[in-house]
Amino acid sequence: MPTLYHAPNSRSSSIIVLIQEMGIADQIEVIEVTVARQDGSGGPDPRNPHPESKVPYLTEGTDHVRERGAIVAYLTDRFPDSGLGRPVGHPQRGAFLSWLFYYQGVMEPVLVLDWAKIEHPALHTTFRDLDTMFARLSEVLEHQPYLLGEEYSAVDLLLSSPFQWLPDAMPVQPSVQAWVKRCGARPALKAVEGRERATLRQ
Structure with missing residues (x-):
């Protein structure tokens, strides 16, 4: 099962929205972690395997995906029935x-x-x-x-x-x-x- 490392009210929130839009919340494990914030609060979380302690970060087995655009492509390819992506071979x-x-x-x-x-x-x-x-x-x-x-x-x-x-x-x-x-x-x-x-x- 893919695992998403997520910090609320951060860039990873858009991936949480994507998961809801795709109807795959029961197929993604979400682990909430802390991150360093611009106001000085927060900080690296030892539970977060991202090499720079950032979010979002998606893992599946030994594979991993970082950067939102890459995660969007990965998830929409992984779950094409949602209709929110455009799979290989699609004219768009x-x-x-x-x-x-x-x-x-x-x-x-x-x-x-x-x-x-x-x-x-x-x-x-x-x-x-x-x-x-x-x-x-x-x-x-x-x-x-x-x-x-x-x-x-x-x-x-x-x-x-x-x-x-x-x-x-x-x-x-x-x-x-x-x-x-x-x-x-x-x-x-x-x-x-x-x-x-x-x-x-x-």
């Missing part, structure tokens, strides 16, 4: 993988650099900037409700996740805002978000 397989890697290689670096107020021409050349990134999303979402067309998929979950947890980062483009709202209205996300935010008040 390339688009599915491209969006996953776009998130890891473009969106997250750009959002973190903007939050940290770090500017340099090399960063814009390599990773793009917020305007370019949001324009790319907008040009797709102006013509269809989700990134792969008419149906919600795991790429929508992953790419919309920063704006669900950090609404201040919401882009101004109406088509992107409407997409974030559609993704945020899904019952699985609302359930996980409510449960995990409740832990902050304990």
